[in-house]
Amino acid sequence: MRTACDSTLPKALSQSYALIDTHTHFDEPMFAADRKVLASKALAAGVQHLVLVGYLQSHFERMQQVAETLNDLARQNQSPKAHLALGLHPFYIEQHSQDHLDDLADRLNESRPLAIGEIGLDTFTNALKQDAVFAKQQRFFDAQLDLAVQHQLPVMLHIRKAHAKALAMLKSHDFEAKKLGGIAHSFSGGEQEAKAFVKLGFKLGVTGQVSNPNAKKLRRAITAAVDEFGLSSLVIETDCPDMTPVMCQAHDSCGNAPPNVPANLLWVLFSLSELLNVAPDDLAEQLWQNTKETLQL
Ligand SMILES: [Zn+2]
Known part of the structure; x- marks a missing residue:
């Protein structure tokens, strides 16, 4: 059983904040054995919604099944409510084909996910x-932005070491983040880039980093x-x-580091609260509003 850091979780506080985990891969098979327990711990830590974010077409079915299982548990108050974002991730670009884009388009015609993602550009290697x-990354990014416009959906961006090019593509595309919403997930750029994404209408996704x-x-x-645009810039x-x-x-007694889990979102809240010098309850309320607004929840 993965206990994460719940031994040190301030239990009295953990009930007090309503949180939304805007980006997870909680459908990964590594969570299969104890997903039910981890889901209930996430709910106990205040996580009321979580988003399962796609990166490979071959995982879309699995994501759907995990979301259904979690939502059955959510109806019994044992899990956050699960939502889906479907998309083809730039890091895995060599594995994507036109068939996968067509499959994504078909799925969007059948049922509406919460968002398209994660999509973007990555030149890390x-x-x-x-x-x-x-x-090819640019072609897939552009095609998925087209789908977001067509279906009027927000997007989850994965941008790594390609911020200038991504900004240029977003500016020339008719996808409007101010209207449709969007998150620059696990934001990793600098100050000017952060401000540029917020100015375009995106929220910056803040992780445990x-x-x-x-x-x-x-x-x-x-x-x-935050100095320039206020707390509304973040999720x-x-x-x-x-x-x-x-x-x-x-690390555990075998020297293994535990995987991150949705319950740890509370620590992201606390760390951000400390960094920005904003009380956790005020920050949590603002982040809740920001998320609802940008994901059309
Ligand atoms: Zn991700």
Whole structure:
């Protein structure tokens, strides 16, 4: 059983905040064995909604099934309510085909997900920087923005080491984040980029990375966006199983670090509250409003 850092969770406080985990991969098979327990812990920590975010077409069916299971539990007050975002992730660009885009388009015609995502551009590795590979990323990003416009849906952006190009594409596309909503998930750019995304109408998705005092660039970017545009610029996410907050990284007796879990969202709230010097209850209320607004919830 994964206990995350619940031994140190301030239980008296944990009931008090209504939270939305805007970005998770809680459908990953690694969670299968104890997903039910983890879902109930997330709810106990205040997480009332979570979004399962897509990255490969081959996982869409699984995501749907996990969402149904979680929503059965949610009806019995044992899980956050689960929502789906469907999309083809730029990091996995070589695995995507036109068939997958067509399948995504068909699914959108059949039932409406909460958002399209995660989509965007990523040049983290040399392989991803190759002209043909990056061109394919741009084609898939553009095509999925078209789908978002067609279905009037918000988007979940994954942008890594490609912020300038992504901003240029978003500015020339008729997708309007101010109207349809959107989140720059696990934001990793600098101050100017943070402000540019917020100015376009996106919220910055803040993960457990904010709990790391050494994540200076990230902490400065978040603070700069809030200084200029206010607390309405932000939403929070766990991005579980990744991005574990530092206070939840204790290794087990075998030396394994536990995966991040939705219940740890509370620590993202606390860390952000400390960084911005805003009381956790005020911040939680603002983040709730921001999320509802940007995801058309
Ligand atoms: Zn993700």
